[in-house]
Amino acid sequence: MNQGTSFKNYEYLTDLIGIFCLEISKVSRTVYIEAEYFGGIGTQSGIVWDSEVVIYEETLSDDAINKTLEHLGITKTDGKDEFDTVNLRRHRFIDDWKNNEYHL
Numbered sequence: 832m833n834q835g836t837s838f839k840n841y842e843y844l845t846d847l848i849g850i851f852c853l854e855i856s857k858v859s860r861t862v863y864i865e866a867e868y869f870g871g872i873g874t875q876s877g878i879v880w881d882s883e884v885v886i887y888e889e890t891l892s893d894d895a896i897n898k899t900l901e902h903l904g905i906t907k908t909d910g911k912d913e914f915d916t917v918n919l920r921r922h923r924f925i926d927d928w929k930n931n932e933y934h935l
Contacts, residue, residue, distance in 0.1 A: 840890035841876050842867050856880035862903060864896045879903075 838844040843865055855861045864877040876890040877899030887902050889895040900913035908916045 838878075841865060844876075844878070852878075852880050853883055856883055860903060862899050864899050866896060 836844070836846045836849075838846070838849055844863055848863065852861045852863050860879065860881045862877060862879045864875070866875045867873045874891045875893065875895035877888070877895040878885060879887040879899055879902040887899065889898055892898075896919070897913040900917065905913045905917055907913060914920065
């Protein structure tokens with residue numbers, strides 16, 4: 832799907848999204864994460880910008896999201912990994928939240 836962009840090994844990260852994240856990183860550390868799974872098999876990718884510079888990137892791994900979240904200062908709590916600590920599981924299925932305006 833991500834054909835013709837400068838971001839390799841991402842399914843959905845386009846140059847336009849990358850530019851948006853780069854701009855946000857001027858005022859705040861910014862991350863982009865994605866996971867692609869089907870039937871329990873898949874990969875994760877993540878990238879972190881800070882002050883317009885990519886400071887971390889990991890693609891096509893099993894733990895990229897947690898490692899990316901660590902760069903935001905997220906730490907494991909109560910026996911949960913970083914992903915569950917910030918409750919990202921609530922966004923696992925698009926149909927569960929796409930029409931819900933409350934995302935926190």
